[in-house]
Amino acid sequence: MARKESITINDILNTGFEMAKEEGIRNVTARKVAAKAGCSTQPIFRVYKNMEELWTAVYGKASECFEEFYRSFDKKSKMPFVDLGMAYISFAMKYKNLFMLLFVEDVGVGKPLYEVLNGTEGNVIKEINAAKELGCAKPQDMFMRMWIFIHGAACMSLNGDYDLSMEETGKLLEESYNSFAANL
C-alpha cells in the first residue's frame, strides 16, 4: 500500500537526546536533529506534534538517564545521602548539559528537583529512612541540608569552580553528614 517508514520515533528521540547531551537542549532544533538523523525535518513532525513535544520527550529520557546512572552507580558509602549525592555530582560533571536540563535550567518543561531525584524507585525516601534508622532525629531536615550542600557542589562543578576528586568528595560528604548530624 504505502511507503514503509524509514525514520522511527526512536531515531528522532535518540538523536535529540544525544544532541542535548553533547550540545545542550538549546541546540536541539528541527533542522539540526534532521541533519544528524540523516533525514529532512518532516519525519520529526510526523512523530511529534511540534518541537516542544520532542523537548519534553528528551527531558524524560534525560530523567531516565539519571535514574539509570544512579542505579548502576558504585555505592560504597555506609552513610545516608552520600552515594546519591556522589552520583548526583558525578552526573553533573560527566553530563553537564543533561544536568543543566534536569536540575538548573527552567525551559518550562521541567519537574521539581525532588521529583527527578526521587525517581520511580523512591531514592530520596529510602535515604531518609536510612537516616532515621541510623538514629537521626530529623531526617527530613538532614535531607534538606545535605541536598543543599550536594546541589551546591554539583552546580559549582558546571563552571569549573569545584575541583575536588570523587575520593575527596566522598570524604567531604561523609564529613558534612557528621557535621550536620551533630545538630540534628
Next chain:
Amino acid sequence: MARKESITINDILNTGFEMAKEEGIRNVTARKVAAKAGCSTQPIFRVYKNMEELWTAVYGKASECFEEFYRSFDKKSKMPFVDLGMAYISFAMKYKNLFMLLFVEDVGVGKPLYEVLNGTEGNVIKEINAAKELGCAKPQDMFMRMWIFIHGAACMSLNGDYDLSMEETGKLLEESYNSFAANL
C-alpha cells in the same frame, strides 16, 4: 558641525542591563534593546563594536550591581560568611536573571565565581580573616564548605526548590557554620 548625539552609551547599557535583569541576557538582542531605548539599532553599533561587547558590558554592570547589593546589605550576623551568604541568596531570589548570568550560566563572557564574589573590596578575604580571628584552624576549608552550601541554596531558589525565609536562612547558615566548625 555635526548632529548632536541623542542616544548615549549609557542609555544603551542601562537599557541592556534592565532587560537582562527583567528578561534574561538571552533577550538582550539588538532590536529589542533598540525598541526599549526608543531608537533604531544603529546607535548600539556606534557605541559598541558588536552585541558581544554590549553583553560583556552588561555582565560588568551586573557584577557591580551585586557588589553594591552586598555593600548596602543589612549585615547583622557575628559569624563569618553568613552575611555574605545571606546577601548572595537574597540576590539570587530578587534578581534571578542577574544571578544566572553571574554565577550559573556560561555565556563565554564570565569570570570565576570567586572573583565576582570577592569583588573589588576583597569580600571573601575579609570573611576568611574573620574566621581565622575567631579561632578557625582551616578558614579556607571553612570558606569552601560554607560556599558550597550557600551556592546550593541560591541555585535551588532559582527553581523554587528552596522556600526558607531569610530569617530561617540566617539561622540555617549560622547553624551550618557551627556544624562545619566543629570539624575544622
Next chain:
DNA sequence: TTTTCATTATAACACTTGTTATTTTACAGG
C-alpha cells in the same frame, strides 16, 4: 543661509528558527 558631517533611521543581507504546503518517492494490494 548654506555647507558640512556625525548621528540617526530605514532597508537590506545573510542566516537561523518553527512550521506547513507541495511535490516526490516507494511500497503493497489489485
Next chain:
DNA sequence: CCTGTAAAATAACAAGTGTTATAATGAAAA
C-alpha cells in the same frame, strides 16, 4: 504493471537574529 497511499524530501512562509549599506536628519561652523 498499475495505482492508491503514506512517508519523506523539497521548498516555502513568517518571524527572528547580528550586522551593514544607504539615506535622512539636524546642529554648528562658515
